[in-house]
Amino acid sequence: MIRLPLVLFFSAALFSIGVYGVLARRNAVLVLMSIELMLNAVNVNLIGFSQLWRDLTGQVFALFVIAVAAAEVGIGLAIVILVYRNRETINLDEVNLLKW
Amino acid sequence: MEAAAGSAGLAKYAWVIALLPLLSAPLILFFGKRTPGRGWTYGVASVGAAFVLSLGVLWNFVTGGGTHASAIDWFQIGSLHMTLGQYVDGLTAVMLVAVTAVSLCVHIYSIGYMHGDSRFTWFYVVLSIFTAAMLNVVIADNLFQLLVGWEVMGVCSYLLIGHWWEEHVNSSSAIKAFITTRIGDVPFMFGIFVLIAATGFTTSNIQEIGHLIGGGEMARGVVSIAALLLFGGAIGKSAQFPLHVWLPDAMVGPTPVSALIHAATMVAAGVYMVGRTYEVFINADPWVLQFVGVIGVITAVGAGLLGLVQDDIKRVLAYSTVSQLGYMITLMSAGPAGRNAAFFHLFTHAFFKALLFLGSGSVIHACHTNNMSEMGGMRKPMPITFWTFLVGSLALAGVPPLAGFFSKDELLVALEHDNQMVLFVLLLASAAVTAFYTARMVLQTFFGEYRGHGHPHESPVTMTGPLVFLAGATVSVGLLGAAQTGAPFFDWVFFEEPEHITFVPWVAALSVAAAVLGILGGWTVYREWRERDPIAILRGYTLLSKKYYLDEIYWRGIIRPVRDDVAAFVYWTNQRVLDGAVNGVAWVTRLFSRGVRTFDEEVIDGAVNGLGQTVGFTGGLLRYLQSGNVQRYAAFLFAGVVILAVIFTRI
Numbered sequence: 001m002i003r004l005p006l007v008l009f010f011s012a013a014l015f016s017i018g019v020y021g022v023l024a025r026r027n028a029v030l031v032l033m034s035i036e037l038m039l040n041a042v043n044v045n046l047i048g049f050s051q052l053w054r055d056l057t058g059q060v061f062a063l064f065v066i067a068v069a070a071a072e073v074g075i076g077l078a079i080v081i082l083v084y085r086n087r088e089t090i091n092l093d094e095v096n097l098l099k100w
Numbered sequence: 101m102e103a104a105a106g107s108a109g110l111a112k113y114a115w116v117i118a119l120l121p122l123l124s125a126p127l128i129l130f131f132g133k134r135t136p137g138r139g140w141t142y143g144v145a146s147v148g149a150a151f152v153l154s155l156g157v158l159w160n161f162v163t164g165g166g167t168h169a170s171a172i173d174w175f176q177i178g179s180l181h182m183t184l185g186q187y188v189d190g191l192t193a194v195m196l197v198a199v200t201a202v203s204l205c206v207h208i209y210s211i212g213y214m215h216g217d218s219r220f221t222w223f224y225v226v227l228s229i230f231t232a233a234m235l236n237v238v239i240a241d242n243l244f245q246l247l248v249g250w251e252v253m254g255v256c257s258y259l260l261i262g263h264w265w266e267e268h269v270n271s272s273s274a275i276k277a278f279i280t281t282r283i284g285d286v287p288f289m290f291g292i293f294v295l296i297a298a299t300g301f302t303t304s305n306i307q308e309i310g311h312l313i314g315g316g317e318m319a320r321g322v323v324s325i326a327a328l329l330l331f332g333g334a335i336g337k338s339a340q341f342p343l344h345v346w347l348p349d350a351m352v353g354p355t356p357v358s359a360l361i362h363a364a365t366m367v368a369a370g371v372y373m374v375g376r377t378y379e380v381f382i383n384a385d386p387w388v389l390q391f392v393g394v395i396g397v398i399t400a401v402g403a404g405l406l407g408l409v410q411d412d413i414k415r416v417l418a419y420s421t422v423s424q425l426g427y428m429i430t431l432m433s434a435g436p437a438g439r440n441a442a443f444f445h446l447f448t449h450a451f452f453k454a455l456l457f458l459g460s461g462s463v464i465h466a467c468h469t470n471n472m473s474e475m476g477g478m479r480k481p482m483p484i485t486f487w488t489f490l491v492g493s494l495a496l497a498g499v500p501p502l503a504g505f506f507s508k509d510e511l512l513v514a515l516e517h518d519n520q521m522v523l524f525v526l527l528l529a530s531a532a533v534t535a536f537y538t539a540r541m542v543l544q545t546f547f548g549e550y551r552g553h554g555h556p557h558e559s560p561v562t563m564t565g566p567l568v569f570l571a572g573a574t575v576s577v578g579l580l581g582a583a584q585t586g587a588p589f590f591d592w593v594f595f596e597e598p599e600h601i602t603f604v605p606w607v608a609a610l611s612v613a614a615a616v617l618g619i620l621g622g623w624t625v626y627r628e629w630r631e632r633d634p635i636a637i638l639r640g641y642t643l644l645s646k647k648y649y650l651d652e653i654y655w656r657g658i659i660r661p662v663r664d665d666v667a668a669f670v671y672w673t674n675q676r677v678l679d680g681a682v683n684g685v686a687w688v689t690r691l692f693s694r695g696v697r698t699f700d701e702e703v704i705d706g707a708v709n710g711l712g713q714t715v716g717f718t719g720g721l722l723r724y725l726q727s728g729n730v731q732r733y734a735a736f737l738f739a740g741v742v743i744l745a746v747i748f749t750r751i
Binding site for chain 1: 726727728729730731733734735738
């Protein structure tokens, strides 16, 4: 039986690594992967509290998040491929059309 | 009674008489130049028809047709109904005949007299309009309608006096006539307003106003004021002292015009109007009628004396006309018999004075001058003119049995009857003066040797025809009012009740004596032509030849001050005060507008632009946040989350 603080620390570390990846990486694929890390950090939290409260709702919700994450990655990768086809790069610094 | 039944309805159609010349005016104007005769045909035809109709109306009245009044609505202002109407009684019928007869003569006469004139057609247009206006005055049943005709006559008179406007003196005389009569017209108009106001703004009908006044519905003071104001119109139109000065100067117009307007019709309109509105005068304070009488007698005597010293034959006749009108006005103040006699004189005078004017025109036509000093001896080359002129002159002088004798005799009888002995003596003396200057005029024109340089000859038949007709009328119309014939005239025209004319032998004897005395005096003095007028040695000749200095007084006392000082003052006021005010307003407006513009440009635009610039500046600063770098957006997002987290954990 893993103790809850341990779970929370792990989750927080995982989330922080994700944030770092999202903000610091230039490669779009790695940014997408970092987002997966953040989502999974949330999943860890959900399951940890589900076990604490003996309530399955948290685990069900984690399953939903996994499903949504799969869909999100599907769409995200598709966008990355299209961007690559159009601009010959997936460096996020160069994909900066979303501005004034 | 057959005839009476046949023409019983004619009085109903009296308005047609006035309408005929009015219709012919545009016909002449638009088609006159294209028809043979250049337009006189329409004029003569319409006035001729009007004359026949007038005779019919008179006959209808004489055979017991009675008084007829009818009207149609014209317009309405508040409670005041204006009508176009006709009021046909004996006076109207007689006036219609006189006016149309003289007008017809003048129309025919002008064919010859105005032959070859460059504005021949236009002359007939105005002549027609004038005739229509005068007939309108005669038949009008209300004051407003009368005023319209009255003013139109004034305009036509102006146009006809100035017919030969190429000469400056003619147009000046036309202006003088117009303005002088207008000075009388203004009080006349106000008199009408006063009367209409006194009815409570209900009617302008002369008969109704007369009934109201007769019934004591109006205050005596108001009636007196109205009477005085109305009489102002008569002073102007009938050339009474002190506004008579325009009539002699009006003689510069064509002679037929003088015969029609300045002898027989327009100048008679003043007397006619006083007669029509008589209820106003007899119900006014007594001094109003006395004033009328005094003005009349001053005019009668004063103008008669002026007739003595004129060289222009038409001016002699003009002063004679003024003098005779003075007789009529005087008699308006002398009781019912006086009024009746005045209208009889008006009627006879219309014929013999038109005859005299047309006769003088015939002589002028032959001699090409108005001055008697350049005439003389016309008896031989122009016999018809001479004999007809002589008839007219004897009538004017008052020699029996011509028209002037009877009417002048009635005047004197009426005055004697009314016990106005001062007026009686003055008018009797004036009759002698009349005879004197008439004799002078005839002797200087027709007797002696010809002093001009032309080749005078008798006028064409279009001119002599009317002369003969009018001479016939002059001989015959007097009998209408003679006691010896039963005086039917006074059964037709009367105030209050039909008058029984009595023949007073001693008055008639005095009247004849005055006439004979005057003629003999004239014969003695003017039997032979002298270069210098024999009466010039008399005291007062200068006064007369200067026309009592009246023109001088008007010139110095009124016209020049008005022209120079008042006009200068008005000019100054206009330039400085009015223009100054206008310019000042403009200046203030410009100043204000400039202020408004500055406010608009600086404050309003400034606020709007400032707002825009502020927004733009702020936006310019903020846009650096939106760099297009997704990761920076994400960084903001997380920063926001952290800030929210800090805030929530604090709470």
